[in-house]
Amino acid sequence: xxxxxxxxxxxxxxxxxxxxxxxxxxxxxxxxxxxxxxxxxxxxxxxxxxxxxxxxxxxxxxxxxxxxxxxxxxxxxxxxxxxxxxxxxxxxxxxxxxxxxxxxxxxxxxxxxxxx
Amino acid sequence: xxxxxxxxxxxxxxxxxxxxxxxxxxxxxxxxxxxxxxxxxxxxxxxxxxxxxxxxxxxxxxxxxxxxxxxxxxxxxxxxxxxxxxxxxxxxxxxxxxxxxxxxxxxxxxxxxxxxxxxxxxxxxxxxxxxxxxxxxxxxxxxxxxxxxxxxxxxxxxxxxxxxxxxxxxxxxxxxxxxxxxxxxxxxxxxxxxxxxxxxxxxxxxxxxxxxxxxxxxxxxxxxxxxxxxxxxxxxxxxxxxxxxxxxxxxxxxxxxxxxxxxxxxxxxxxxxxxxxxxxxxxxxxxxxxxxxxxxxxxxxxxxxxxxxxxxxxxxxxxxxxxxxxxxxxxxxxxxxxxxxxxxxxxx
Numbered sequence: 385x386x387x388x389x390x391x392x393x394x395x396x397x398x399x400x401x402x403x404x405x406x407x408x409x410x411x412x413x414x415x416x417x418x419x420x421x422x423x424x425x426x427x428x429x430x431x432x433x434x435x436x437x438x439x440x441x442x443x444x445x446x447x448x449x450x451x452x453x454x455x456x457x458x459x460x461x462x463x464x465x466x467x468x469x470x471x472x473x474x475x476x477x478x479x480x481x482x483x484x485x486x487x488x489x490x491x492x493x494x495x496x497x498x499x500x
Numbered sequence: 501x502x503x504x505x506x507x508x509x510x511x512x513x514x515x516x517x518x519x520x521x522x523x524x525x526x527x528x529x530x531x532x533x534x535x536x537x538x539x540x541x542x543x544x545x546x547x548x549x550x551x552x553x554x555x556x557x558x559x560x561x562x563x564x565x566x567x568x569x570x571x572x573x574x575x576x577x578x579x580x581x582x583x584x585x586x587x588x589x590x591x592x593x594x595x596x597x598x599x600x601x602x603x604x605x606x607x608x609x610x611x612x613x614x615x616x617x618x619x620x621x622x623x624x625x626x627x628x629x630x631x632x633x634x635x636x637x638x639x640x641x642x643x644x645x646x647x648x649x650x651x652x653x654x655x656x657x658x659x660x661x662x663x664x665x666x667x668x669x670x671x672x673x674x675x676x677x678x679x680x681x682x683x684x685x686x687x688x689x690x691x692x693x694x695x696x697x698x699x700x701x702x703x704x705x706x707x708x709x710x711x712x713x714x715x716x717x718x719x720x721x722x723x724x725x726x727x728x729x730x731x732x733x734x735x736x737x738x739x740x741x742x743x744x745x746x747x748x749x750x751x752x753x754x755x756x757x758x759x760x761x762x763x764x765x766x767x768x769x770x771x772x773x774x775x776x777x778x779x780x781x782x783x784x785x786x787x788x789x790x791x792x793x794x795x796x797x798x799x800x801x802x803x804x805x806x807x808x809x810x811x812x813x814x815x816x817x818x819x820x821x822x823x824x825x826x827x828x829x830x831x832x833x834x835x836x837x838x839x840x841x842x843x844x845x846x847x848x
Contacts, residue, residue: 387507387616391597394511399590399749404582406745407570419574421646422740432575432645436654443823447661450831454668457838458624461672465679465845474846481839488831497827499820 442496453484510616514596518756523558525755529808530557536812561748568744573644576741580643585742585749588636592753595629595760598622600684602773602793614793615684623671623681627664630720630760633753634660637729640750641738652738655819656729660720662826667716669834670709673841674768677705687772699776702769708837710769712830717765718810719826721757725814728822762803770799 420428460477467473491497527542531554534541543553545560572578600615619625634657641653678686692700703710719726730737739750766772773796778788817825 386503387510388597390504390507391511391594391616394508394515395590395594398515399586399593403585403589403746403749404570406566406568409567410569410744412569418571421573421575422648422736430647432647432650434650436650440654440658443658443662446827447665450665451661451668454665454672457672458675461676461842462679462681464676464842470846474842477842481835485835488835492828497823499823 439499446491446496449487450484453480456480506612507616511597514616515593518593518596518759521759522752522755523562525759525804526561526751527554527558528805529755529811530554532805532808533812565745565748570745571743573741575645577643577645580639581741582746584636584640584643585746585753586636587639588633588753589749589756591629591633591636592756592760595626596763598626598683599760599763599767600687600772601796603789605789613684618682618684621681622683623675626764627668627671630757631660631664633757636753637738640742644738644741646740648735649738649740651735652729652731652740656722656738659722659726659728659822659826662823663716663719663726663830666712666826666830666834667720669831669838670706670712670716671768673709673834673838674702674706674713676838676841676845677702683767683772687767687774690771691774693776699771699774701771701774706769706837706841708833709841712834712837713769714765716826716830717761718807719822721754721761721807723754723758723807724811725817726822727816728819731816758807759800759804762800762807765803766796766799770803772796773799 421432423429457477457480460473460480464470464473464477531541533539541554542557543551545551545554545557547556572581597616598619600613600618602614604611604613606612637656637660638653641649641656644650675681678689680686680689686702690699690701694700694704698704722729739747742750773792775792775795778791783791
């Protein structure tokens with residue numbers, strides 16, 4: 385436990401210092417052009433707005449579903465080789481797999497993975 | 501007291517190793533890309549007129565970045581803007597605490613393991629830490645208040661969480677085979693032979709999982725051919741507004757992630773520090789340990805070189821192709837591999 389604590393403090397301090405050190409070392413200069421958003425050389429075309437295609441949202445939901453299922457499977461996978469009654473564990477896991485595959489096929493058929 | 505001291509020394513050595521590797525990885529990448537594109541690569545940085553193929557270049561780059569102006573645009577969310585690179589760097593470099601580098605060594609009457617911590621949940625810890633670093637990317641792109649940075653952030657998030665699924669499923673089939681999540685135990689498991697001649701490495705036990713893992717993990721590091729979040733020729737990336745050392749930290753984090761990936765591939769699939777048939781040569785135990793530690797470094801280096809080769813060989817994917825590869829190819833393959841592995845292990 386002590387090791388984790390020391391590591392977190394050490395890496396935290398290093399990360400904080402290394403990302404902020406040029407504020408003390410570097411030069412400072414003001415220029416109004418610097419204060420406009422980066423636009424590849426052309427004048428500013430449109431302002432920033434938080435809007436994005438809903439497909440990003442669907443991908444996030446699909447990820448949530450499968451990652452939660454995967455986190456249940458982790459423990460199941462860990463004990464599978466060691467237990468004596470493997471058949472019961474296989475049947476239980478098989479039922480779980482049926483649910484995963486059904487969900488996956490449903491999302492696929494509904495076009496959840498299409499990018500347009 | 502001595503526990504503290506040993507832990508601190510280990511952390512400093514780990515950190516120095518990581519930083520040196522990451523700095524020279526930048527040089528290696530420049531040199532490798534130069535060879536591929538028929539150029540010379542960086543060779544001008546010199547101390548007292550000695551340039552020797554640019555071995556001082558990483559330090560010149562680092563110093564240059566340190567002395568750049570620390571510029572934060574007025575329209576950005578300043579606190580978050582400052583905090584984001586710290587977050588990515590912190591989490592992606594913290595992964596190294598769970599990696600074993602060799603068999604425990606004896607100094608005097610003390611046994612020192614070449615690993616900082618060996619928790620029961622090492623694999624979960626590693627994946628948790630490495631996926632925490634996406635928060636730095638999200639915060640950085642969001643707080644930049646620039647539409648290209650925001651687009652890069654959305655792409656990075658979608659890409660990383662899509663490939664996380666395939667990655668986790670391929671790792672589950674590995675856990676099933678090794679029946680442990682401790683990285684040290686996983687390497688010990690691989691130190692045996694199938695039918696007396698084939699090393700029992702992950703790559704031979706789980707070839708499909710290896711292919712899925714390596715593709716998904718390259719996508720996780722956000723480098724070509726999956727560098728959509730960056731794609732310097734169209735949107736430049738989620739770090740458009742960053743400059744100086746803050747940008748440098750993002751760039752270094754890319755290399756650190758690639759190093760962690762090569763360490764993980766070495767431990768999970770390539771037998772860690774195991775060198776086949778070394779115990780039959782009749783060397784003494786200490787010599788074997790030393791050779792194995794060097795062998796681990798060489799394996800990691802070769803995997804890293806392979807990843808660089810992939811980065812400079814393949815053209816970039818389009819975003820719909822990327823999503824199709826992730827969801828429609830890698831996830832089904834990894835689920836299939838998982839089911840076959842479960843049936844084989846369950847019926848054996």
